[in-house]
Amino acid sequence: MCLWKAFNIDTDPPAASEIPRKFSIRACPQTDIWESPPSNRAFNAPILYQSMQLVEFKRARVTLAGDFQDTYSQGGLIIIIHPRNGDT
Structure with a gap:
């Protein structure tokens, strides 16, 4: 099991x-x-995440609520896939 970071x-x-x-x-x-x-x-946004191999990933779901008052205020789920060669 992956640990939260x-x-x-x-x-x-x-x-x-x-x-x-x-x-x-x-x-x-x-x-x-x-x-x-x-x-x-x-x-520089706050993130709670887990790192894992792509083959380990099964599904993700997020329900979001917030007091979004400013233009472009947002929140959600981000999935970052690094290429095999390590380029970012």
Whole structure:
């Protein structure tokens, strides 16, 4: 079983057995995951994630609620697949 990890979050990630069905992650203003090659990249949003081999991935689902008041405020599920050669 994969362990949860946290990125850009001030608290420790939960143990796999402790993650509740409903939980909250707060994002500070001006955080984003966005890229416009070759030089514009933002990857500073709070993320709770698991790393695994692609063949291990079965399914993912997210239900999202938020008080989105500003233009471009959003949240959701992101799947990042790294190529075999390690390029990002």
